[in-house]
Amino acid sequence: MDHKALNDIPVERLFAVAESQLECSRAPYSGFRVGAALWSDGQIFPGCNVENSSYGLTLCAERSAVMHWASAGSPGRPEAIVVVARQPDGSVATAMPCGACRQVLSDLPDSRHLQVCTGTPSEFSIISLAELLPHAFGPEDLNSKEG
Numbered sequence: 406m407d408h409k410a411l412n413d414i415p416v417e418r419l420f421a422v423a424e425s426q427l428e429c430s431r432a433p434y435s436g437f438r439v440g441a442a443l444w445s446d447g448q449i450f451p452g453c454n455v456e457n458s459s460y461g462l463t464l465c466a467e468r469s470a471v472m473h474w475a476s477a478g479s480p481g482r483p484e485a486i487v488v489v490a491r492q493p494d495g496s497v498a499t500a501m502p503c504g505a506c507r508q509v510l511s512d513l514p515d516s517r518h519l520q521v522c523t524g525t526p527s528e529f530s531i532i533s534l535a536e537l538l539p540h541a542f543g544p545e546d547l548n549s550k551e552g
Protein backbone atom coordinates (compact mmCIF):
# COMPACT_ATOMS: atom_id res chain seq x y z
CA MET A 406 0.00 0.00 0.00
CA ASP A 407 1.30 3.42 -0.91
CA HIS A 408 -1.14 5.93 0.49
CA LYS A 409 1.31 8.78 -0.19
CA ALA A 410 0.47 8.54 -3.87
CA LEU A 411 -3.14 9.46 -3.03
CA ASN A 412 -2.48 12.85 -1.41
CA ASP A 413 -5.57 15.06 -1.68
CA ILE A 414 -7.65 12.27 -3.19
CA PRO A 415 -10.59 11.22 -0.96
CA VAL A 416 -9.99 7.53 -1.33
CA GLU A 417 -12.52 6.50 1.31
CA ARG A 418 -15.28 8.38 -0.49
CA LEU A 419 -14.20 6.82 -3.75
CA PHE A 420 -14.40 3.35 -2.20
CA ALA A 421 -17.85 4.13 -0.82
CA VAL A 422 -19.12 5.16 -4.27
CA ALA A 423 -17.47 2.18 -5.98
CA GLU A 424 -19.00 -0.19 -3.42
CA SER A 425 -22.44 1.36 -3.86
CA GLN A 426 -22.08 0.70 -7.57
CA LEU A 427 -21.95 -3.03 -6.82
CA GLU A 428 -25.70 -2.76 -6.21
CA CYS A 429 -26.19 -1.19 -9.66
CA SER A 430 -24.04 -3.79 -11.43
CA ARG A 431 -25.93 -5.76 -14.05
CA ALA A 432 -24.17 -9.12 -14.05
CA PRO A 433 -26.79 -11.84 -14.61
CA TYR A 434 -24.44 -14.00 -16.70
CA SER A 435 -21.18 -14.04 -14.75
CA GLY A 436 -22.52 -13.02 -11.34
CA PHE A 437 -19.26 -11.08 -10.98
CA ARG A 438 -20.16 -7.57 -9.83
CA VAL A 439 -17.74 -4.68 -10.36
CA GLY A 440 -18.01 -1.08 -9.18
CA ALA A 441 -15.78 1.85 -10.03
CA ALA A 442 -15.35 5.48 -9.04
CA LEU A 443 -13.30 7.90 -11.12
CA TRP A 444 -11.91 11.06 -9.50
CA SER A 445 -11.55 14.13 -11.72
CA ASP A 446 -11.96 17.87 -11.22
CA GLY A 447 -12.98 17.31 -7.60
CA GLN A 448 -15.90 15.15 -8.67
CA ILE A 449 -16.67 11.44 -8.49
CA PHE A 450 -17.90 9.60 -11.58
CA PRO A 451 -19.40 6.19 -10.80
CA GLY A 452 -19.48 3.11 -12.99
CA CYS A 453 -20.64 -0.49 -12.88
CA ASN A 454 -20.38 -3.46 -15.21
CA VAL A 455 -23.33 -3.92 -17.56
CA GLU A 456 -23.50 -7.38 -19.08
CA ASN A 457 -25.38 -8.29 -22.24
CA SER A 458 -26.97 -11.48 -23.55
CA SER A 459 -24.61 -11.05 -26.49
CA TYR A 460 -21.71 -11.53 -24.08
CA GLY A 461 -19.06 -9.62 -26.02
CA LEU A 462 -21.08 -6.41 -25.71
CA THR A 463 -20.56 -6.32 -21.94
CA LEU A 464 -19.31 -2.99 -20.62
CA CYS A 465 -16.86 -3.09 -17.72
CA ALA A 466 -17.25 -0.85 -14.67
CA GLU A 467 -14.12 1.15 -15.48
CA ARG A 468 -15.31 2.07 -18.97
CA SER A 469 -18.75 2.82 -17.56
CA ALA A 470 -17.11 5.37 -15.22
CA VAL A 471 -15.17 6.88 -18.13
CA MET A 472 -18.41 7.26 -20.13
CA HIS A 473 -20.03 8.93 -17.14
CA TRP A 474 -17.12 11.42 -16.96
CA ALA A 475 -17.29 12.05 -20.73
CA SER A 476 -21.03 12.62 -20.67
CA ALA A 477 -20.48 15.28 -17.98
CA GLY A 478 -18.28 17.17 -20.45
CA SER A 479 -14.94 15.51 -19.59
CA PRO A 480 -14.12 17.85 -16.68
CA GLY A 481 -10.55 18.06 -15.45
CA ARG A 482 -7.90 15.37 -15.65
CA PRO A 483 -8.82 11.99 -14.12
CA GLU A 484 -6.39 11.42 -11.26
CA ALA A 485 -7.55 8.13 -9.78
CA ILE A 486 -9.97 5.29 -10.28
CA VAL A 487 -11.06 2.92 -7.53
CA VAL A 488 -12.27 -0.53 -8.59
CA VAL A 489 -14.00 -3.06 -6.33
CA ALA A 490 -15.51 -6.44 -7.15
CA ARG A 491 -17.55 -9.28 -5.70
CA GLN A 492 -17.60 -12.95 -6.58
CA PRO A 493 -21.02 -14.48 -7.32
CA ASP A 494 -21.20 -15.64 -3.68
CA GLY A 495 -20.76 -12.06 -2.51
CA SER A 496 -17.20 -12.46 -1.28
CA VAL A 497 -14.64 -9.75 -2.01
CA ALA A 498 -12.69 -10.15 -5.24
CA THR A 499 -9.78 -8.20 -6.63
CA ALA A 500 -10.31 -6.79 -10.09
CA MET A 501 -7.53 -5.22 -12.06
CA PRO A 502 -8.77 -3.37 -15.15
CA CYS A 503 -8.93 -5.71 -18.15
CA GLY A 504 -6.86 -5.02 -21.25
CA ALA A 505 -9.67 -3.19 -23.04
CA CYS A 506 -10.23 -0.91 -20.06
CA ARG A 507 -6.50 -0.19 -19.75
CA GLN A 508 -6.52 0.98 -23.36
CA VAL A 509 -9.58 3.19 -22.82
CA LEU A 510 -8.10 4.65 -19.62
CA SER A 511 -4.89 5.23 -21.54
CA ASP A 512 -6.59 7.73 -23.86
CA LEU A 513 -7.58 9.95 -20.93
CA PRO A 514 -5.62 13.20 -20.54
CA ASP A 515 -2.23 12.71 -18.90
CA SER A 516 -3.21 9.11 -18.22
CA ARG A 517 0.31 7.90 -17.39
CA HIS A 518 -0.24 9.39 -13.92
CA LEU A 519 -3.68 7.91 -13.36
CA GLN A 520 -3.66 5.96 -10.08
CA VAL A 521 -5.59 2.68 -10.19
CA CYS A 522 -6.69 1.47 -6.74
CA THR A 523 -8.04 -2.02 -6.18
CA GLY A 524 -8.89 -3.96 -3.04
CA THR A 525 -10.83 -2.87 0.01
CA PRO A 526 -10.87 0.45 1.91
CA SER A 527 -8.64 -1.09 4.58
CA GLU A 528 -6.25 -2.86 2.21
CA PHE A 529 -5.73 -1.78 -1.35
CA SER A 530 -3.01 -1.54 -3.92
CA ILE A 531 -2.22 1.48 -6.05
CA ILE A 532 -0.64 1.11 -9.43
CA SER A 533 -0.21 3.74 -12.10
CA LEU A 534 -1.58 3.26 -15.56
CA ALA A 535 1.98 3.62 -16.86
CA GLU A 536 2.78 0.42 -14.98
CA LEU A 537 -0.43 -1.33 -16.04
CA LEU A 538 -0.05 -0.55 -19.72
CA PRO A 539 3.55 0.11 -20.71
CA HIS A 540 4.35 0.91 -24.35
CA ALA A 541 0.70 1.81 -25.00
CA PHE A 542 -0.74 2.64 -28.36
CA GLY A 543 -1.97 6.22 -28.25
CA PRO A 544 -3.08 9.25 -30.20
CA GLU A 545 0.49 10.18 -31.04
CA ASP A 546 0.78 6.96 -33.05
CA LEU A 547 -1.99 8.16 -35.35
CA ASN A 548 0.10 11.20 -36.27
CA SER A 549 3.12 9.11 -37.11
CA LYS A 550 4.77 10.16 -40.36
CA GLU A 551 6.64 6.84 -40.61
CA GLY A 552 5.76 4.00 -42.97
Ligand code: THU
Pocket residue numbers: 432435437438439453454455456463464465466467500501502503506
Ligand atom coordinates in the same frame (compact mmCIF):
# COMPACT_ATOMS: atom_id res chain seq x y z
N1 THU B 1 -15.26 -6.72 -15.47
C1 THU B 1 -15.22 -5.39 -15.16
O1 THU B 1 -16.26 -4.74 -15.01
N2 THU B 1 -14.00 -4.82 -15.01
C2 THU B 1 -12.82 -5.48 -15.13
O2 THU B 1 -11.78 -4.87 -15.07
C3 THU B 1 -12.80 -6.92 -15.34
C4 THU B 1 -14.11 -7.53 -15.68
C5 THU B 1 -16.58 -7.35 -15.60
C6 THU B 1 -16.98 -7.76 -17.00
C7 THU B 1 -17.96 -8.86 -16.73
O3 THU B 1 -19.24 -8.28 -16.51
C8 THU B 1 -17.49 -9.48 -15.42
O4 THU B 1 -16.60 -8.55 -14.84
C9 THU B 1 -16.78 -10.81 -15.59
O5 THU B 1 -15.78 -10.71 -16.52
